[in-house]
Amino acid sequence: MGEMVVRVDHLAEERRKAQFDVSAMKVAWAGSRRELEISDRMARIVASDPVFRKDNRAMLGRKELFKNTLKKAEHAWRRIIELHLTEEEASKLRAAVDEPCYMDLHWGMFIPAIKGQGTDEQQKKWLPLAKKMQIIGCYAQTELGHGSNVQGLETSATFDLKSDEFVIHSPTLSSSKWWPGGLGKISTHAVVYARLITNGEDHGVHGFIVQLRSLDDHSPLPGITIGDIGTKFGNGAYNTMDNGVLQFDNVRIPRDQMLMRISQVTRDGKYMVSNVPRHLVYGTMVFVRQSIVQDASIALSRAVCIAVRYSAVRRQFGSQKGGLESQVIDYKTQQSRLLPLLASAYAFRFVGEWLKWLYTDVTQRLQANDFSTLPEAHACTAGLKSLTTSVTANGIEECRKLCGGHGYLCSSGLPELFAVYVPTCTYEGDNNVMLLQVARFLMKTVSSLASGKPPVGTASYFARAQHLMQCNCEVHNADDWLKPSVILEAFEARAARMAIACAKNISKISDLEEGFSEFSIDLVDVAVAHCQLIVVSKFIEKLKQDIPGNGVKEVLQVLCCVYALSLLHKHSGDFLSTGCINPKQASLANEQLRSLYSQVRPNAVALVDSFNYTDHYLNSTLGRYDGNVYPTLYEEAWKDPLNDTVVPDGYQEYIRPLLKQQLTSRATRL
């Protein structure tokens, strides 16, 4: 949208209506005053720098788009150095630039892989090069024919005793590395995952540092075929990233480029496993997935911010005698679709905050050789990754639809947000595969109840399974649904009953795996019920803490109930079929929900202001802070390349002959 003269605030009236302290809510959302300050400062640096302009992104061709991204990445790095930013600040600045690029993989995957899997010596050699960006790395794991199943990878790394080297090779087309970001056109190095073979023996998949391109002229090294895998969903979106294809034709690397922290190959070709616990790998997974949950709350809140503001600006129908039409946000049907998403954004934010704590806890335990909570923590993060990203992907598209026709324009910001977000549902663990892992953990939890082993953490409600199987919901009027204990017990009972019923069904089938397969559809439902319970319970826990600011806790309490009761409505089949609630109670929940929507309504705009997003970050004609939507839409339209000329290219060849009835058949013209 570029710079603009400050105009009237069309949403001022909405902001006056708010019943809480927005600046205090900003702190609650950011996590702390300090985090708010850093995010805010980084966002402003980016927003005020014309190099980081992104409103033209959807109109650029792939090459132009990509080059522009390289420019931004270089400029961001330059600013990070000039401003002496800390690692935390640098990472927030990159997030504010809001454009996927090779840097994400370099900092987010390549460096952590070396840190996690490299020996001290390897770290000493490679990390300084990487941190100064003398080399650029990516993470080459998935293959054309192999995604989620890492054990199915085909790329081989065969140890050659004579030369003390590994020979990296792609034996088939389906073994081509495929998808790694930053690989296609930019990375000079990669951590490559390949089957380690020594003396003809296959030791499974291991990581290797492989140089891909010349550091002098960037040309691919001998034996390496490399390129981009092609255009992806959306305008701009992930097309700023060079997801790549890579094939090895017997490429040789020195033995010391196998990442050897966990297992080694010695000079004489012996394979040895070190005493570093493999569990560390799960610690990394917990870290990556908790950050995905954080990002889900950001992406969802961004879409909700746009949709809430535009719903307050937009008017339609219901005009009384030639007066203004009604604000769209005043329609109950709009509220019932929009406000649960607003509540979800807050819910995900708080569960993400808790996951940060969980990660710290797991790390400390791992260091003390305590692996007892790891399966629970792993299931919990896998499940929340799946739940929050699925809801966010669908939620962004729902917000787009809630903006009516104009949401379909790229200038609304929503199409690009959707297209850039959706891969999150597939990468770092396909969401469906994740839910099945959670379900397996729950089935194990259920089956070990008899053994007296107490369930831990987010699964500890199973210790009260006996009570939960027979408790009665204590709701007699709509206001009973405002009690956190009532909500919590309903969600616990639902999850426990579904899990135990499913375990019973599976136990009837003699072969356990066959049982899992036969009831996998039910297992997915069980996992979802469990994960929703986690989010609800962490929201409730959050509200037990001190949250400063006038009216802040009160409005969050309303949002918490909206989150829980809208889920209860959506999944009423679960609650009713397990007898956790009766039809009358379901109907009282709906009644309460309608009333809660009315309570959120006056706070809606202030609740999205609390996300503290700049207009640059939102990049949306519809979501502007000042609500000045229509003139902006109009101005943006004229920037489209099709408007470069009044008469379009192609008129002379393809339109005029039509109009003038001068179509000659091609045969004649040839």
Next chain:
Amino acid sequence: MGEMVVRVDHLAEERRKAQFDVSAMKVAWAGSRRELEISDRMARIVASDPVFRKDNRAMLGRKELFKNTLKKAEHAWRRIIELHLTEEEASKLRAAVDEPCYMDLHWGMFIPAIKGQGTDEQQKKWLPLAKKMQIIGCYAQTELGHGSNVQGLETSATFDLKSDEFVIHSPTLSSSKWWPGGLGKISTHAVVYARLITNGEDHGVHGFIVQLRSLDDHSPLPGITIGDIGTKFGNGAYNTMDNGVLQFDNVRIPRDQMLMRISQVTRDGKYMVSNVPRHLVYGTMVFVRQSIVQDASIALSRAVCIAVRYSAVRRQFGSQKGGLESQVIDYKTQQSRLLPLLASAYAFRFVGEWLKWLYTDVTQRLQANDFSTLPEAHACTAGLKSLTTSVTANGIEECRKLCGGHGYLCSSGLPELFAVYVPTCTYEGDNNVMLLQVARFLMKTVSSLASGKPPVGTASYFARAQHLMQCNCEVHNADDWLKPSVILEAFEARAARMAIACAKNISKISDLEEGFSEFSIDLVDVAVAHCQLIVVSKFIEKLKQDIPGNGVKEVLQVLCCVYALSLLHKHSGDFLSTGCINPKQASLANEQLRSLYSQVRPNAVALVDSFNYTDHYLNSTLGRYDGNVYPTLYEEAWKDPLNDTVVPDGYQEYIRPLLKQQLTSRATRL
């Protein structure tokens, strides 16, 4: 994907498994042997003509893309003339070209508007010009600030008695025409909707034929500001269309360019309404919406075709001792997401077929001045438009996710299919607004039950309301759920009970409009229940007819049950809370559903082959008929513009300085 040497059929084994006659199913899908023959012939003409190539669409910049579309449109028109195609054939050929362009609006909206609203004289003057394409027209209704609410339009057409002209004017920014397809760069004429003002009196919105551009050099006529509204969601997709913005600065047109079939302005400025029934407008709506339902089944079946074939090709996990991994389509969780969509595609096809009949019936009745069925037919088409397009939009995205990571590549065909489809949920009646209209119709139906007026058509089950309010579901074992009568009664009881409960709630509020508003969320659910019942019942009716071909009817019966029972599972909260079924019966439905999935499984590939789509039409690396997915993905990747050079543009400026630690601060360099 261009031409390719015929290779092995990787899906041959799948095709051998089929238990029905595919060629007979093709006829059942197409509606008749004749329709199959025409579609097939048109699809082949398009697929074999290199001008209609579309595999490069996602990589083109907007201008290049648009020019290419103009070329295709001109070429299609040329072929239509050369081959002396009938109107039906021509329309199927354009559909096979599969690229939105100005022709759609010219043939689909401009010409029908003149036919429907023009006097005989006006038709005689304008239709020959339009049909020969000596003029190109579009349909300029929606405005920047006004979408669904046609009565809120602001553009004015003021009669000037002195000159016998109308003065067309855009009084505000928000009155700019906005969205009309074909308007931005191509149309020479438009049917413009504007408030008719004579003698200072506002007669509401009427249609006017307005010339926009010079027929000599295509430049906009004086007083007309016109352009494209900018880039839309997706690569290719609807960016081939010049959706436009248009402003009038006191543009004058002769009086006889007001479309005067329904109302006239005389030479002396008198406004008169003719005796042609206004109901005709609803007839047109019924027509447009039934064709949208047809298109929904096509778009959904196309996505399902890609996802089913690729799910049969793709293997993941579950390999036994180094053998092949399992086909993804064999996983129950994949089946539970994919097969209900396959069933929905067939269900929508058949309900679309029935809607064609309904349109004929309505038209005949209108001609006989019988308006009795019009409200029911209108509600029915509005509701089915909403239901089928929402399911289709979500279903395409679900199919994309079911293809894993590769579904995110444009070459899968799914991102573009989604992006080009989603506006259907908004245009021709926003889906949510449509459902509220249906709900109002249902509330009226309920309230007139007491009056003894019998409900008609798809609402006639309300005549049995008393029975439906108290009937008990007769399901005792899983096989009882295979009985059409049992399914039908459950769906009827659910819809009736929800509608009647809602009507009761509304009646408690003294102001009817307030009641509608307060319970609008429930009203939407009522409308959905009613519409799902229609689809289920029309599928069941279809199966009572003769359907030739070995095994054809049998497999359709299985699909019909999959459709109904998967809905019952998804909405079990409705069925349980209204007491239409009990928890045990819900669980038996799920059991039956699992067994039905196994019955569909061997027929899945043959069921999508029956859609008879060419590889050109699918335009998908993953959905190829021969299942040769991975080599095709690999070949396609190299065609991306980023692969034009080995070292990417931008390396010298933005990558090399990084690697060589030669970042000089901008300040120094300036």
